[in-house]
Amino acid sequence: MNLLLPLLLAPATRFLVVGGGPNPANNQVALEFNVQHFARILPKDAPYRVLFADGDAGTATVRFTPEGQTPGLKDQYKQPQLPRLDGAASLENVNREIASLASGGKTPVFLYFTGHGTIPKPPNPRLSSFNLWKFENFTAVDFARSLTSFPKDVPIVALMVQCHSGGFAKSLFKDGDPDQPPLNNRFCGFYASIESRSAAGCTPSINTKSYRDFTTYFVAALAGEDRQGQKVSGADYDGNGKVGMNEAFCYALVNDDSIDTPVCTSDEFVRRVVKMPEEEIFATPYSSVLKMATPAQRGALEALSTSAGLKGEDRLAVAFENYPSLGSRDSMDRIRGFRFVRLAKTVVMGSKMASHSDAALRRRYETLIKDEAANPLRP
Structure with a gap:
């Protein structure tokens, strides 16, 4: 013992x-x-x-x-x-x-x-x-x-x-x-x-x-x-x-x-591993993105979308057009819009990993997602 x-x-x-x-x-x-x-x-x-x-x-x-x-x-x-x-x-x-x-x-x-x-x-x-x-x-x-x-x-x-x-x-x-x-x-x-x-x-x-x-x-x-x-x-x-x-x-x-x-x-x-044109990413209907997202990602997308005033199925395209980048003095609404664009892109590209042709990359991504979901402060 x-x-x-x-x-x-x-x-x-x-x-x-x-x-x-x-x-x-x-x-x-x-x-x-x-x-x-x-x-x-x-x-x-x-x-x-x-x-x-x-x-x-x-x-x-x-x-x-x-x-x-x-x-x-x-x-x-x-x-x-x-x-x-x-x-x-x-x-x-x-x-x-x-x-x-x-x-x-x-x-x-x-x-x-x-x-x-x-x-x-x-x-x-x-x-x-x-x-x-x-x-x-x-x-x-x-x-x-x-x-x-x-x-x-x-x-x-x-x-x-x-x-x-x-x-x-x-x-x-x-x-x-x-x-x-x-x-x-x-x-x-x-x-x-x-x-x-x-x-x-x-x-x-x-x-x-x-x-x-x-x-x-x-x-x-x-x-x-x-x-x-x-x-x-x-x-x-x-x-x-x-x-x-x-x-x-x-x-x-x-x-x-x-x-x-x-x-x-x-x-x-996903930005380095998944090859996907931005036009295709941001043409994805919003309802489809929500289905791809985890509960946390859905919650954040909905909150950021609301605060940035985004609506409709084409909101990814609208957001990308309006918030492709940020300046040094942008408002919080623009910053939230930019965060929405980045998160939506991650969700869409991440959904492609399950069918990626490289099995080793699929396994590495699965492990990464699992490790990101841990909580070392409150195990």
Whole structure:
């Protein structure tokens, strides 16, 4: 019996949190609060480690706006207050921590990155970067290569909420190159924005009730409570009493009132694997799309359609004509319309995977969909 005890007590998931900005001026308090919030809603006794800013709890590296002041005018700096701090958010430490997780057996892994991101000019999604302390960069290529050190059957989840984070969805593929085959692993991820756009969530404001960003809604849906500890409902789209990450993603698509344009790995997968003209995709009748969709996708499509003022069987075509892309100052109605276009495209293209000629790609997609439906925070 004693020999079985370690197996019975094995943790459900190991967590790594990487947070903070590249310097104090860009290390806004919202990033610290994200780490605090995420640590608070982890499963009891879940093993986790935190890399944040310079790794020193004694230095004033966190920028904040005092209550009652206008952000940016009289900002101040304070020491980070985190439940634990295991080191600086440096490239060396990130690589070391991921390597340690990869050597830790078959226990699932969850990686949460909350900070800033950049993409080079001209844009190269493979070089989308998470900006580490002292302006070191952890790129989508770095991430994809680090995933190859994990056992193939270990579930790995990435939640990345920095600007341009969608570029990291390409870590599904060898060397982060979508022209290469998908990696034979169990990686899935959720991202705050498409690779070409900024994301919300890097404010120096200490008023967490005003936060509108992907972390706020995605994590709230998974944990069943918001940043203030209030119960959150409405994300269990299939009514099975549990909320999967796929449902949390759709909940965020509907409720995140910000510039965010969330992306998940299955979005990226079907766009690279399924060959289908856009004219055919957006000519699909809306009623047919609803039949193809999962309960979560249906709920999000209906809500986004309503908020964007879309009606009729040809609403995919109308939406694509009106919301093919976004500018830097678009209204929430346009942002929701754009989210509708992206989600509808994923649903239509995803419906083609069941008949795809490549059996290995079909199996990889089935595994991806299954892993995206898990909930590591509330297993």
